[in-house]
Amino acid sequence: xxxxxxxxxxxxxxxxxxxxxxxxxxxxxxxxxxxxxxxxxxxxxxxxxxxxxxxxxxxxxxxxxxxxxxxxxxxxxxxxxxxxxxxxxxxxxxxxxxxxxxxxxxxxxxxxxxxxxxxxxxxxxxxxxxxxxxxxxxxxxxxxxxxxxxxxxxxxxxxxxxxxxxxxxxxxxxxxxxxxxxxxxxxxxxxxxxxxxxxxxxxxxxxxxxxxxxxxxxxxxxxxxxxxxxxxxxxxxxxxxxxxxxxxxxxxxxxxxxxxxxxxxxxxxxxxxxxxxxxxxxxxxxxxxxxxxxxxxxxxxxxxxxxxxxxxxxxxxxxxxxxxxxxxxxxxxxxxxxxxxxxxxxxxxxxxxxxxxxxxxxxxxxxxxxxxxxxxxxxxxxxxxxxxxxxxxxxxxxxxxxxxxxxxxxxxxxxxxxxxxxxxxxxxxxxxxxxxxxxxxxxxxxxxxxxxxxxxxxxxxxxxxxxxxxxxxxxxxxxxxxxxxxxxxxxxxxxxxxxxxxxxxxxxxxxxxxxxxxxxxxxxxxxxxxxxxxxxxxxxxxxxxxxxxxxxxxxxxxxxx
Numbered sequence: 022x023x024x025x026x027x028x029x030x031x032x033x034x035x036x037x038x039x040x041x042x043x044x045x046x047x048x049x050x051x052x053x054x055x056x057x058x059x060x061x062x063x064x065x066x067x068x069x070x071x072x073x074x075x076x077x078x079x080x081x082x083x084x085x086x087x088x089x090x091x092x093x094x095x096x097x098x099x100x101x102x103x104x105x106x107x108x109x110x111x112x113x114x115x116x117x118x119x120x121x122x123x124x125x126x127x128x129x130x131x132x133x134x135x136x137x138x139x140x141x142x143x144x145x146x147x148x149x150x151x152x153x154x155x156x157x158x159x160x161x162x163x164x165x166x167x168x169x170x171x172x173x174x175x176x177x178x179x180x181x182x183x184x185x186x187x188x189x190x191x192x193x194x195x196x197x198x199x200x201x202x203x204x205x206x207x208x209x210x211x212x213x214x215x216x217x218x219x220x221x222x223x224x225x226x227x228x229x230x231x232x233x234x235x236x237x238x239x240x241x242x243x244x245x246x247x248x249x250x251x252x253x254x255x256x257x258x259x260x261x262x263x264x265x266x267x268x269x270x271x272x273x274x275x276x277x278x279x280x281x282x283x284x285x286x287x288x289x290x291x292x293x294x295x296x297x298x299x300x301x302x303x304x305x306x307x308x309x310x311x312x313x314x315x316x317x318x319x320x321x322x323x324x325x326x327x328x329x330x331x332x333x334x335x336x337x338x339x340x341x342x343x344x345x346x347x348x349x350x351x352x353x354x355x356x357x358x359x360x361x362x363x364x365x366x367x368x369x370x371x372x373x374x375x376x377x378x379x380x381x382x383x384x385x386x387x388x389x390x391x392x393x394x395x396x397x398x399x400x401x402x403x404x405x406x407x408x409x410x411x412x413x414x415x416x417x418x419x420x421x422x423x424x425x426x427x428x429x430x431x432x433x434x435x436x437x438x439x440x441x442x443x444x445x446x447x448x449x450x451x452x453x454x455x456x457x458x459x460x461x462x463x464x465x466x467x468x469x470x471x472x473x474x475x476x477x478x479x480x481x482x483x484x485x486x487x488x489x490x491x492x493x494x495x496x497x498x499x500x501x502x503x504x505x506x507x508x509x510x511x512x513x514x515x516x517x518x519x520x521x522x523x524x525x526x527x528x529x530x531x532x533x534x535x536x537x538x539x540x541x542x543x544x545x546x547x548x549x550x551x552x553x554x555x556x557x558x559x560x561x562x563x564x565x566x567x568x569x570x571x572x573x574x575x576x577x578x579x580x581x582x
Contacts, residue, residue: 035398036390037149041135042399044156045127046406049163055418056410059120059165063423063449064468066456068166069119071098072108081262085472087455089443089463090498096472097263097270102205103167116421117411123165125403130173131156132399134349137180141354144380145387151353154306158299159342161290168339171209174199175346178216183350185243193250200257208271210258212343217251219329223322231319270471279475283482286339300341304331307348310355317358323351428453429504429530436462436532442502445495447485450504450530465500487514503533 049055067087074082075098085096098104110118135152142148159172177199184192196213203210221244228240261267274280281287290297308331311324326347334344363376409419423430429450436444436454440461446454451467466473466481473481484491487510495503503521505512507528515521515533525532 031389031392032395033397034394036392036394036396037145038132038135038394039396039398040149041152041156042128042132042396043402044131044153045160045163046124046402048156048160049124050418053160053163054424056117056120056415056421057418057424058163059123060116060421060423061427062164062166062468063428063452063456065119065165066423066452067467067469068100068104069108069111070455070459071101072104072106072111075101075105076108076112083263087459087464087467087469090465091473091477092463094472096469097267099208099267099271099471100167100206101262102202103170103207107165114407114411117415118407119165120421121403121407121410123169124406126169126173127163128399128403130169130176130346133173133176133180134346137176137183138350138353139387140183141350142357143387144353144357144360144383145390146379146383147353147356147360151306151349151356154299154303154352155342155345155349158296158303158345161296162286162339162342167207168209170203170206171212172342172346174203174210175212175216175343178213179347179350182216182220185246190243190246193246196250197253197257200254201260204258204261204267211271213254214251215329215333216326216347217247217254219325220322221247221251223320223325226321226325227319230321274471277475279479280470281337283478284470287337289335290338290341299345300334303345303348303352306352306356307331307344310348310352313355313359314351327351423453423456426529429506431527432504432525432530432532433457435525436502436504439502443498443500444502444504445498445500446504447506447509448481450506454504465498485509485511487511492518492520501535504530505533507531 049058054061070087071082074086081101082096082098084093085091086093107119107122110122114121131152134155135148138148138151139145142151162168178196181192181195200210200213203213224240224244224247228237228244231237231240258268259265263270290300292301307327311327314320314323330340330344330347333340360376360380364373364380366373409415410421412419415421425431429446436442436458442462443465444454444462445465448466448468448470451464454462454464455467466477470478480494484494491511491514503515505515507526507530512531516523520536521533522536523531524534
């Protein structure tokens with residue numbers, strides 16, 4: 022019997038893998054704000070500047086050079102490899118190539134996720150649906166920052182563990198070198214140990230509750246492999262410029278409850294937000310899926326993964342994308358098996374026929390979709406997107422810039438006019454000033470919350486809340502220029518002070534300069550206490566603003582869409 026030769030034209034036609042690749046691009050520009058979403062957080066800027074510093078000095082930094090409040094103090098550039106790579110990318114195309122490269126990382130992540138889900142689920146329609154849900158829920162944290170590589174590495178990790186479960190343990194040898202790369206790209210390498218711990222616990226549970234000696238032997242064997250791999254990967258994390266000092270720094274940072282309570286991306290998502298509907302769907306389907314797999318196949322790993330990552334997702338918004346990725350294969354496999362079971366279930370005949378027809382159509386479509394493709398559509402889309410972003414005529418969602426409605430872009434000219442000024446602004450705008458004014462200016466504070474520490478950050482929050490000693494604290498660091506959003510409480514209070522005068526206001530940002538002949542610190546009195554007699558009536562009083570640390574303003578932006 023001769024095998025039918027595939028038409029070459031089919032090789033260039035798009036597949037569902039291409040659709041999964043395009044999914045983040047479509048979602049980003051149809052549902053979100055395009056390039057501005059990817060640049061919705063100022064951290065991208067200081068990451069790039071650190072990379073440029075490394076390119077100029079040929080080494081990884083160990084002391085701060087961005088601030089005037091903690092200049093020269095020990096600093097750990099966790100994601101130094103991302104900083105270096107994307108600084109190089111920035112020098113070959115500016116923010117356009119930084120945004121394009123970040124989007125490509127996302128696209129590759131979800132293309133691979135679809136292929137992973139398809140290994141567990143032979144129904145391509147269910148597989149692409151599960152991939153879409155994971156993609157949609159992860160959009161809460163789409164930023165041109167190093168954490169996108171953690172999403173990619175988690176998918177690769179699940180791929181490898183899938184092959185181990187099939188009886189191919191040699192794939193585990195890939196994990197230690199991958200851990201080295203992961204550790205130097207992003208601090209999210211801790212996710213690897215969470216996933217491995219879930220597999221270890223699941224295999225132990227399976228060994229305890231199985232009735233078959235052979236199944237027990239295989240589970241215990243895999244448990245040994247996973248434990249050995251976890252130790253090897255733990256050793257691999259020491260291969261970084263800071264060796265074990267990085268681990269000590271991470272432990273100290275995450276042990277401080279202040280950061281978990283005051284940094285927005287570490288806090289729980291609001292379920293009043295429209296984007297939360299994707300999380301709710303995944304929570305429901307993942308719970309049903311893990312119960313199904315546990316009851317039918319006695320698989321404990323899916324249940325432990327879902328319970329663990331669901332808890333982390335509900336605890337912190339930044340864990341939601343990882344939960345979506347981990348849950349996608351589980352809920353797709355279970356949904357596919359449930360659909361197949363409907364054909365033998367005691368239900369209405371019309372429902373049996375509908376389920377059978379849907380499955381047969383999906384299997385027939387999947388047979389063609391699995392044919393080898395060139396994926397030219399995906400490659401072309403990535404190239405076209407890069408060209409559009411890099412075009413001088415790019416506007417709207419295609420313009421790779423920090424949104425001038427959220428950042429003090431027009432105030433930069435005023436700030437540059439005095440290169441010796443000591444500027445105070447909030448941490449998010451501090452990131453922006455580092456990107457635009459460094460090395461001419463240094464900042465009071467920025468988004469590196471791990472560097473500043475909880476004591477300094479608490480004083481910073483007190484300052485943003487305009488507590489009674491706010492002027493004394495600014496004078497301590499000889500601050501002579503202040504730039505704030507017109508919506509902040511502190512901006513309102515400063516307008517009432519006789520020691521500061523506004524020199525610029527564009528309704529987005531207001532700039533104050535210190536009055537040169539102001540009284541000594543011990544004699545300074547805020548005009549808030551005197552009824553605001555000296556307040557400038559030409560400046561409109563600002564509305565209140567959440568004073569918490571804004572390390573991830575993108576979460577706020579997406580949540581309100």
